[in-house]
Amino acid sequence: MSAMKQGPGDDLQEAARAPAADSGDGDGAGPRRVPRAAFISAGVAAAAAVAGGTAYLVERSRGTGLTVNVNGRDHPVAAAPDTPLLYVLRNELGLRGPRFGCGLAECGACTVHLDGVAVRSCVTRVDSVGNRQVTTIEGLGTPSNPHPLQKAFIDQQAAQCGYCINGMLMTAAAFLKSKPRPTDAEIKSALAGNLCRCGSHYRILRAVKAVISA
Amino acid sequence: MNLEQLTTSRRGFLRGMGGLVVAVSLPLPNWPRPVLAAGGFPPTAPPSPDQVSSWLAIARDGTVTVFTGKVELGTGVATATMQIVAEELDVPLSAIKLVQGVTGKTVDQGYTAGSQSMRTQWARGVRQAAASAREALLQLAAARLGTTPDRLAVTAGVVHLQDQPGRKVSYGALVGGKPIAAKVAARPRLKDPGTFTVVGKSVRREDIPAKVFGTFTYVQDVKVPGMLHGRVVRPVRPSPLVSTPTPRAQVIQGTIANATLQAVDESSVRHLPGFVQLVTRHDFVGVVARREEQAIAAAQALRVSWTDKAALPDQQSLYEAITSAHVDNTKVLSVVGDVDAALASAARVMKATYAHPYQIHGSIGPSCAVADVRDGQATVWSGTQGVYQLRNALATLLGLPADNVRVVYVEGSGCYGLNGADDVSLSAALLSQAVGRPVRVQHMRADEMSWENFGTPMVIQLEAGLDASGRIVGWSYQGWTANRGNRPGPPGNLPAGVLAGFPEPPPPPSPPSWPPLGDDSLNSMPSYAFPNQKVVSYGVYQPWLFTGPLRSPSRLQNTFANESFMDELAAAAGADPVDFRLRHTGDPRLATVIRRAAEAAGWRTRPSPAGGQGGNRRRGRGIAAVHYEGTSSYVAAVITATVDTGSGAITVDQVAVAHDCGVIINPDGLRNQIEGNIVQGLSRALKEEVRFDRSGVLSVDWSSYPIITFPELPDDVRIELIDHPGLPALGAGEASISVIAGALGNAVFDATGARLRQVPFTPDRVKAALSTV
Missing domain, CATH: 1.10.150.120 ([2Fe-2S]-binding domain)
Structure with missing residues (x-):
C-alpha cells in the first residue's frame, strides 16, 4: 500500500489536476474549465448524434474496430471489448431507454433485444454481440409509430x-x-x-x- | 430571468417527446447549463412565497410556467399540481409548464415527503398562488376593458365580459413576459368545488409517454460538457468467489459498518485505461475516470484495506439490543385517565410485543448525481427531496457559502423516502471538487442498498385491558426506535458525510415530559378513543446502521403493531374485528373506510379465528385501519390470505382498500398510488428484512434482499375511493401502505389462530407461530 489517507489539497489531489495522457477513450479536453466550443470540436471527441430519434451529446473516439448494429444502424464501438453493452448504448450512442439497475442481471431495467430475444445488456459484453441486431426501446416504437x-x-x-x-x-x-x-x-x-x-x-x-x- | 427562453428549454423537461423538437440542436436539451455566461452565478436563495411571481409566470403566448418546491418523485404530483393551477387560473392543462426544485427559482416548500405535496399545494401553495394571480389578472383586465372584475369571466386563459364574449383580452397580452405584480392573498377567492372541471378528473399523467418511449430525462441521464465518471469505494467485503476486476458490477459479500480506512494503494489503479484520480477524504474513497465502465473497473481494482470493528449487534438479538440500549430521548405523547388503575381493574389484560426490521428503499435505478464544483461555485443535479436542504448540506461539505451552491432537481428512480439521492449528491460533489471538473456518480447496486439510510427498526410493547363487556378500558403503548442519521440536515446525517469525516449530530433531547405532546404524527397514537391511555416513545441512537424516512416512516411499524393488537383484543373479547373497531371509534370518516373496505371484501361478521378448516390450506381474512397521523387520510384494508400450514407459505388472495384523503384531485393517479402501496406493502410484510452480521450489512443486491414479483401478487384488488371535493386534501402517497402488514397478519390469525408479531412473515416465522397454537 503506497498511499495512506489523503485529504483534499495534498499531493495526490494536485497530481490529478493534470490527468494522464489521453488513452484514446477520453474527450481530450484539459482538466480545467473548458469552453463548450472547444469541447465539441475536440477532434474525434464529441458529436451531436441522433440515435433512435434522440439527439444527444455523445463521445466517439478512434474505436476498437468493433461495430454493433443498433436499431438498424451500424455504430463503431470505442469501449473496451469486455464493456457491458449497456454503457455503449447509453454513453456512446446516447440512448436513454436501457437503464442501469443492478449490473447483475437481477432486475431487468437494462433489457434490450438481440435478434428479437430479450437480454440483460448490463451483463452482455459488447464484443459478444457479433452480427446480431440490437433493438432498444427507442427502436421498438416511437410516438408517431408506437409499438x-x-x-x-x-x-x-x-x-x-x-x-x-x-x-x-x-x-x-x-x-x-x-x-x-x-x-x-x-x-x-x-x-x-x-x-x-x-x-x-x-x-x-x-x-x-x-x-x-x- | 428570461422567461421565454426558460420555457422553451424546459419544454422537454416535462413533455418528453415534445422536447425532441428543441433537443436536436442543443447539446444540453433538458437542463439548465452548468456554468452561466458573463451574468455569473445565479442566486440560490429561495424566492419569497408571498409573491405571485415566485410561483408563476405567464408568457406572451399564454404559457403558464409554475415554479414548485414540491417535486415529482414518480407519484404523479406534477400532473396533479398542473390540474390545480389549471382549475384556479382557468387555463388549459396544455398551457402549463412546471419548473420543480431549483434553488433560487422555486419557493422553499420543504421536503417533498410524507404524502404532503397535494395537502400543501391545496392548502397553502400553488392553489393560493394561482387564485391570487387570477384576481390580479382580472383587475388588470377590468382596467383594460373598461369594466369591473365582477363582470368578467375567464375561458382558457382569455378574460372576457360575461355578457360580451367578444370584448376580451388574454392573460398573455395582459402580462406577457413580465412578472405578475401581486401578493399571494391570505384568503384568495377559490373556486367553488361544485364548479371544478379539471380537479377530480383522471387526467393522464404528462410524464408517462416519455417514460414509455425511452426519452424521459432522469437524473441518471444528465450529461454536461467535460463530464467525468466517478464511483464511490465503500468499505465492503468482496465476494471470495470473484476476484478479477471488470467493468461489470462487483459481487460482494457484505459491507463493513463503521470501518476506518487503513490504507489505499493508488498504484493498483493508476495504470488503468481512462483513470483520472483517486479521491480520499477521511474514510471517504472514490475514483474518477474518463468513461463510466472505466470508473467501475477502477473502483473494483482499487486495493484498499479497512479496519473492521465488528461492533454491530447480532441480528438475532437486535430487538433485545434496541430495548436494552440507553434511551436518548423519551416522548410522552398521551396520558389520559389512569391506565394502571384501569388495567388493575380490567376483566382481562392482554400484552404483546411487536417488532419490525430495518428495510431498504430499493429504488430500481441506483441513485445518481452530477456535480460541477469549480472556482468556489457548485452546481449539483440531484434527485433530492429538498433542494434547499441539500444545498446547505453541500455548502458545509464543500466549505462554500450557500449562495455559491446551486441544486437542480431532476427526477430519479422512485424515491420512497431518503434513498441514496442525497448521499450520492455529496459523493459527486466531493469528487468534482477534487478533480475540478464535472463528475457523474451513480451508485452501484450494493452502494445503493447496503449504504443507505434504512427504514428504522422498531419494537412496540402494547398492553390493554378489557372490561366484562369486551370494551377496551385501558391502552398502554411503548415504542422503541433505533436511529442513526436522517435527511440533510448536516452532512453527518448521511453515510457519505460521515465517511468524509463530518460529525454525526447528537440525538435530539427529550421534550418536557409534561404536558404530553399530544401526538407525534407517527401513528404511535391509537386511531380509537379509549377512556384511559398512555403513549410513550423512546429514541435510541446507536452507531449501528444508518436510518432515515422510508415510505410511511415509523407509521407503518406503529400501525402494524396497533392494528394487530386491536385484532388480538377483538379475539379475546370474542368480537368480530370490524364490529370491535367500530365500537371503539366515534369518528364517522374512520368508520366509513372500515365499513367500505369490509363491504368491498364481502366481509362476513364473526369473531376470529375462523376455525373448522381441515387440511393444510387455511383461509382467513383480516382488517386494519388507521386515521393516518391523527390528522391525515383515513384508510382501511381487508386482506384475504391462504396459509399453507405445512410449508408456512402465505398466499395473498385478495386486497380491498377503502381510502378517504379528502378532495381527490386525480382519481386514477390516486388508484395508481394505492395499488403501489398495496404491492410494496405486501412485499415488505412478506419478504423484506435487511440482513447483517457483526461486521456489516449482508443485503447487497436483489438476491440477498428479494422483493415481491409478479407471480406472488394477488389477482383480486379492490379499491374504494371516497371523495370529499369540499374538504382539504390529506395526502395519498403512503397512508395505505401502513395498514397492509396488520391486515395480512390478522388474516393469518383468522386462518390459523397463529399470531404473527414480527415482520416479515417468512415461512419459518409462520411455522414457528403455528407451533404455539
Whole structure:
C-alpha cells in the first residue's frame, strides 16, 4: 500500500489536476474549465448524434474496430471489448431507454433485444454481440409509430417512476412475439424477473393483456 | 430571468417527446447549463412565497410556467399540481409548464415527503398562488376593458365580459413576459368545488409517454460538457468467489459498518485505461475516470484495506439490543385517565410485543448525481427531496457559502423516502471538487442498498385491558426506535458525510415530559378513543446502521403493531374485528373506510379465528385501519390470505382498500398510488428484512434482499375511493401502505389462530407461530 489517507489539497489531489495522457477513450479536453466550443470540436471527441430519434451529446473516439448494429444502424464501438453493452448504448450512442439497475442481471431495467430475444445488456459484453441486431426501446416504437405495448402502457397509465418500464416493455414485447396468446399465469411468469419498486404491476399486467385481447 | 427562453428549454423537461423538437440542436436539451455566461452565478436563495411571481409566470403566448418546491418523485404530483393551477387560473392543462426544485427559482416548500405535496399545494401553495394571480389578472383586465372584475369571466386563459364574449383580452397580452405584480392573498377567492372541471378528473399523467418511449430525462441521464465518471469505494467485503476486476458490477459479500480506512494503494489503479484520480477524504474513497465502465473497473481494482470493528449487534438479538440500549430521548405523547388503575381493574389484560426490521428503499435505478464544483461555485443535479436542504448540506461539505451552491432537481428512480439521492449528491460533489471538473456518480447496486439510510427498526410493547363487556378500558403503548442519521440536515446525517469525516449530530433531547405532546404524527397514537391511555416513545441512537424516512416512516411499524393488537383484543373479547373497531371509534370518516373496505371484501361478521378448516390450506381474512397521523387520510384494508400450514407459505388472495384523503384531485393517479402501496406493502410484510452480521450489512443486491414479483401478487384488488371535493386534501402517497402488514397478519390469525408479531412473515416465522397454537 503506497498511499495512506489523503485529504483534499495534498499531493495526490494536485497530481490529478493534470490527468494522464489521453488513452484514446477520453474527450481530450484539459482538466480545467473548458469552453463548450472547444469541447465539441475536440477532434474525434464529441458529436451531436441522433440515435433512435434522440439527439444527444455523445463521445466517439478512434474505436476498437468493433461495430454493433443498433436499431438498424451500424455504430463503431470505442469501449473496451469486455464493456457491458449497456454503457455503449447509453454513453456512446446516447440512448436513454436501457437503464442501469443492478449490473447483475437481477432486475431487468437494462433489457434490450438481440435478434428479437430479450437480454440483460448490463451483463452482455459488447464484443459478444457479433452480427446480431440490437433493438432498444427507442427502436421498438416511437410516438408517431408506437409499438402496441407502448400504446397500451400509456392507455393503462402503467408507470409511476417509470425506471423499470423499459425492461417491462422489452421483456413483454419479446415474450408476446414468441407466445402471442399467453395465459395470465404465463405473463406473470414471463415478467417475474423484472422488478418494479413503485408497484405498477397491476397496470403493467392490464396493459399486456390489453394487447393480447386486441 | 428570461422567461421565454426558460420555457422553451424546459419544454422537454416535462413533455418528453415534445422536447425532441428543441433537443436536436442543443447539446444540453433538458437542463439548465452548468456554468452561466458573463451574468455569473445565479442566486440560490429561495424566492419569497408571498409573491405571485415566485410561483408563476405567464408568457406572451399564454404559457403558464409554475415554479414548485414540491417535486415529482414518480407519484404523479406534477400532473396533479398542473390540474390545480389549471382549475384556479382557468387555463388549459396544455398551457402549463412546471419548473420543480431549483434553488433560487422555486419557493422553499420543504421536503417533498410524507404524502404532503397535494395537502400543501391545496392548502397553502400553488392553489393560493394561482387564485391570487387570477384576481390580479382580472383587475388588470377590468382596467383594460373598461369594466369591473365582477363582470368578467375567464375561458382558457382569455378574460372576457360575461355578457360580451367578444370584448376580451388574454392573460398573455395582459402580462406577457413580465412578472405578475401581486401578493399571494391570505384568503384568495377559490373556486367553488361544485364548479371544478379539471380537479377530480383522471387526467393522464404528462410524464408517462416519455417514460414509455425511452426519452424521459432522469437524473441518471444528465450529461454536461467535460463530464467525468466517478464511483464511490465503500468499505465492503468482496465476494471470495470473484476476484478479477471488470467493468461489470462487483459481487460482494457484505459491507463493513463503521470501518476506518487503513490504507489505499493508488498504484493498483493508476495504470488503468481512462483513470483520472483517486479521491480520499477521511474514510471517504472514490475514483474518477474518463468513461463510466472505466470508473467501475477502477473502483473494483482499487486495493484498499479497512479496519473492521465488528461492533454491530447480532441480528438475532437486535430487538433485545434496541430495548436494552440507553434511551436518548423519551416522548410522552398521551396520558389520559389512569391506565394502571384501569388495567388493575380490567376483566382481562392482554400484552404483546411487536417488532419490525430495518428495510431498504430499493429504488430500481441506483441513485445518481452530477456535480460541477469549480472556482468556489457548485452546481449539483440531484434527485433530492429538498433542494434547499441539500444545498446547505453541500455548502458545509464543500466549505462554500450557500449562495455559491446551486441544486437542480431532476427526477430519479422512485424515491420512497431518503434513498441514496442525497448521499450520492455529496459523493459527486466531493469528487468534482477534487478533480475540478464535472463528475457523474451513480451508485452501484450494493452502494445503493447496503449504504443507505434504512427504514428504522422498531419494537412496540402494547398492553390493554378489557372490561366484562369486551370494551377496551385501558391502552398502554411503548415504542422503541433505533436511529442513526436522517435527511440533510448536516452532512453527518448521511453515510457519505460521515465517511468524509463530518460529525454525526447528537440525538435530539427529550421534550418536557409534561404536558404530553399530544401526538407525534407517527401513528404511535391509537386511531380509537379509549377512556384511559398512555403513549410513550423512546429514541435510541446507536452507531449501528444508518436510518432515515422510508415510505410511511415509523407509521407503518406503529400501525402494524396497533392494528394487530386491536385484532388480538377483538379475539379475546370474542368480537368480530370490524364490529370491535367500530365500537371503539366515534369518528364517522374512520368508520366509513372500515365499513367500505369490509363491504368491498364481502366481509362476513364473526369473531376470529375462523376455525373448522381441515387440511393444510387455511383461509382467513383480516382488517386494519388507521386515521393516518391523527390528522391525515383515513384508510382501511381487508386482506384475504391462504396459509399453507405445512410449508408456512402465505398466499395473498385478495386486497380491498377503502381510502378517504379528502378532495381527490386525480382519481386514477390516486388508484395508481394505492395499488403501489398495496404491492410494496405486501412485499415488505412478506419478504423484506435487511440482513447483517457483526461486521456489516449482508443485503447487497436483489438476491440477498428479494422483493415481491409478479407471480406472488394477488389477482383480486379492490379499491374504494371516497371523495370529499369540499374538504382539504390529506395526502395519498403512503397512508395505505401502513395498514397492509396488520391486515395480512390478522388474516393469518383468522386462518390459523397463529399470531404473527414480527415482520416479515417468512415461512419459518409462520411455522414457528403455528407451533404455539
